[in-house]
Amino acid sequence: xxxxxxxxxxxxxxxxxxxxxxxxxxxxxxxxxxxxxxxxxxxxxxxxxxxxxxxxxxxxxxxxxxxxxxxxxxxxxxxxxxxxxxxxxxxxx
Amino acid sequence: xxxxxxxxxxxxxxxxxxxxxxxxxxxxxxxxxxxxxxxxxxxxxxxxxxxxxxxxxxxxxxxxxxxxxxxxxxxxxxxxxxxxxxxxxxxxxxxxxxxxxxxxxxxxxxxxxxxxxxxxxxxxxxxxxxxxxxxxxxxxxxxxxxxxxxxxxxxxxxxxxxxxxxxxxxxxxxxxxxxxxxxxxxxxxxxxxxxxxxxxxxxxxxxxxxxxxxxxxxxxxxxxxxxxxxxxxxxxxxxxxxxxxxxxxxx
Numbered sequence: 001x002x003x004x005x006x007x008x009x010x011x012x013x014x015x016x017x018x019x020x021x022x023x024x025x026x027x028x029x030x031x032x033x034x035x036x037x038x039x040x041x042x043x044x045x046x047x048x049x050x051x052x053x054x055x056x057x058x059x060x061x062x063x064x065x066x067x068x069x070x071x072x073x074x075x076x077x078x079x080x081x082x083x084x085x086x087x088x089x090x091x092x093x
Numbered sequence: 094x095x096x097x098x099x100x101x102x103x104x105x106x107x108x109x110x111x112x113x114x115x116x117x118x119x120x121x122x123x124x125x126x127x128x129x130x131x132x133x134x135x136x137x138x139x140x141x142x143x144x145x146x147x148x149x150x151x152x153x154x155x156x157x158x159x160x161x162x163x164x165x166x167x168x169x170x171x172x173x174x175x176x177x178x179x180x181x182x183x184x185x186x187x188x189x190x191x192x193x194x195x196x197x198x199x200x201x202x203x204x205x206x207x208x209x210x211x212x213x214x215x216x217x218x219x220x221x222x223x224x225x226x227x228x229x230x231x232x233x234x235x236x237x238x239x240x241x242x243x244x245x246x247x248x249x250x251x252x253x254x255x256x257x258x259x260x261x262x263x264x265x266x267x268x269x270x271x272x273x274x275x276x277x278x279x280x281x282x283x284x285x286x287x288x289x290x291x292x293x294x295x296x297x298x299x300x301x302x303x304x305x306x307x308x309x310x311x312x313x314x315x316x317x318x319x320x321x322x323x324x325x326x327x328x329x330x331x332x333x334x335x336x337x338x339x340x341x342x343x344x
Contacts, residue, residue: 050166051128054192055175056340058127059311061318063333076331081166084318084333088194089163 206255233342
């Protein structure tokens with residue numbers, strides 16, 4: 001049963017890996033009775049960049065979001081960047 | 094009486110002619126990549142160096158239609174004219190312009206030709222004029238300049254100069270910024286010196302003041318960004334980060 005559980009966990013990790021662009025692997029130790037089993041936990045980190053162009057000076061804005069879901073990380077990072085650029089545009093223009 | 098009036102008019106005319114300074118405009122064409130070192134945002138520019146006696150005014154203008162505003166992930170606030178510099182060789186003073194977020198002009202003073210040029214034994218022709226090569230380092234970047242010994246003027250595009258001849262071509266080591274002379278014309282009057290002499294008479298801040306202003310400007314925006322992130326999003330873990338990339342080293 002333990003073997004079946006570990007096999008399933010392993011398959012889930014591979015599916016997640018296939019979807020991710022960048023990932024961090026942390027090992028999580030799960031206590032199961034007297035045995036300890038390490039399972040990898042993956043986070044997806046997405047960084048999106050924008051810029052404020054003043055000619056000889058350019059400001060680079062970056063938003064980095066880390067989430068187990070890549071899709072959610074991308075959406076949150078995009079919202080962060082959009083919000084920052086709109087803030088500048090609103091303040092400046 | 095009639096003759097005296099005519100004589101007076103002639104005297105006034107020739108006096109005015111004597112005091113009217115002729116100007117010479119050196120036209121350059123080139124490019125500038127405003128994402129230097131981080132990507133390619135190269136645009137084509139036309140530039141002019143107006144030489145009026147011992148004073149000159151340089152500026153660059155982007156070719157084509159230039160639209161400001163938010164375009165995709167870029168907030169474009171580039172001024173119409175960039176790298177604008179006024180030089181007064183007689184007093185060895187230089188002014189340069191900076192356009193802020195609201196596209197307001199700020200003028201600062203800078204040192205005239207502090208770069209130490211190394212003359213290189215190479216020559217080439219630019220527009221039919223023999224030019225010699227020099228290399229130097231200025232505000233964090235290496236530059237190559239081709240100057241014409243036959244043009245008795247130590248001026249050049251932007252803040253470059255101090256060579257035994259007019260600089261007809263100049264570029265940085267990575268070719269992010271590159272200007273080449275294309276033609277010269279003579280005009281009766283190039284620019285209003287009074288405006289710039291008035292600026293010189295004011296106690297303008299130097300380059301360090303400019304650097305401090307730029308950092309302060311961006312740090313205020315960073316603070317606004319952080320405040321908005323915290324206020325508008327409960328549980329948000331993301332605060333946009335801001336990094337300044339300046340053509341002239343301001344650290």
